[in-house]
Amino acid sequence: MSLDVLRARVAFRDRAFIDVMDLALRFLAVHWKLYARVACIVLVPCIALTALAAWAWDWTAAWLMAVILSVVAQVPFTVLASRLVFQEKVSARAVVRAALREIPRILVMRLGWAALVSFATLIFVAPGAWVASIFLFVDEVMILERSRIGPAFGRSQRIAASATGEALTGVLMVVVVPLAAIFLADVGGRAFIGEVLQFRAPAPAWTAGGSVLAIAGFFAIIPYVATARFFLYLNVRTRAEGWDIQTRFAAIAARAEQQEAA
Numbered sequence: 001m002s003l004d005v006l007r008a009r010v011a012f013r014d015r016a017f018i019d020v021m022d023l024a025l026r027f028l029a030v031h032w033k034l035y036a037r038v039a040c041i042v043l044v045p046c047i048a049l050t051a052l053a054a055w056a057w058d059w060t061a062a063w064l065m066a067v068i069l070s071v072v073a074q075v076p077f078t079v080l081a082s083r084l085v086f087q088e089k090v091s092a093r094a095v096v097r098a099a100l101r102e103i104p105r106i107l108v109m110r111l112g113w114a115a116l117v118s119f120a121t122l123i124f125v126a127p128g129a130w131v132a133s134i135f136l137f138v139d140e141v142m143i144l145e146r147s148r149i150g151p152a153f154g155r156s157q158r159i160a161a162s163a164t165g166e167a168l169t170g171v172l173m174v175v176v177v178p179l180a181a182i183f184l185a186d187v188g189g190r191a192f193i194g195e196v197l198q199f200r201a202p203a204p205a206w207t208a209g210g211s212v213l214a215i216a217g218f219f220a221i222i223p224y225v226a227t228a229r230f231f232l233y234l235n236v237r238t239r240a241e242g243w244d245i246q247t248r249f250a251a252i253a254a255r256a257e258q259q260e261a262a
Contacts, residue, residue: 010023012234014238014239020228020235024230024231025224027227027231034084035077037092038095038096038223041092041096042073042077043219046069046219047212047216049065049069050063050219051212058209063210069219070178071107072103074226075143077222077223077227078140078143078227079099081227081230081231082143082144083095106139106143109142109149109152112149113135129171133167133171134156134161134167135156136171137160137233137236138153138156140230141155141156144233159236159237162236163236163240170229173229181218181220182214182217185214185217185220186211189211190202
């Protein structure tokens with residue numbers, strides 16, 4: 001899709017990392033109905049499939065499936081966030097259809113991404129984190145800039161190189177936030193079941209190997225993680241490409257035109 005920064009529905013300016021995370025949270029709160037519709041279409045089947053894998057096999061297989069499905073599940077929310085920023089009319093059905101067209105390319109890309117990160121991690125942990133950071137924005141490059149898989153890796157590297165610290169912090173966010181969501185969903189869910197509903201709570205995820213509550217928390221945080229990474233991508237490009245200056249001059253020109261017309 002075309003990124004027309006002059007018609008964007010959020011203000012482009014250089015933000016601190018914590019402000020980007022806060023912006024993503026407020027963005028979800030404003031557009032929660034549309035996010036909820038997409039979540040019902042995308043996340044509910046993912047949770048059901050993962051729970052089915054745990055029942056049919058074990059929690060190791062279930063978590064492996066959850067990680068694979070999370071790659072697929074992030075795509076609709078990246079598409080949704082980008083359309084909400086750059087388009088006026090957005091529908092959940094159109095977002096899911098667009099995401100379905102992107103998913104095969106994203107899966108192939110993620111196989112290559114996983115191979116690169118795994119190889120670098122075998123050498124040492126730090127190279128693995130560095131490779132993950134320079135390729136942090138490959139999803140956004142492929143979806144928003146319509147880049148092919150090979151060039152998308154190079155483009156992501158160039159974007160991340162302009163903000164290495166933020167890219168590394170972004171990788172940390174992508175890892176830590178889902179882990180925190182898993183823990184909070186499991187602990188909070190068991191407390192709610194046992195103390196409020198007065199039913200027997202399931203075993204903790206860390207003793208059983210997993211739980212439906214933990215899986216639900218893992219998938220429930222995906223809309224936020226995908227949106228936060230998308231806004232981090234926009235923030236880095238704003239700083240690198242001067243989008244804030246472009247929009248500021250456009251606003252000045254628009255005010256001048258209005259004054260002349262008056």
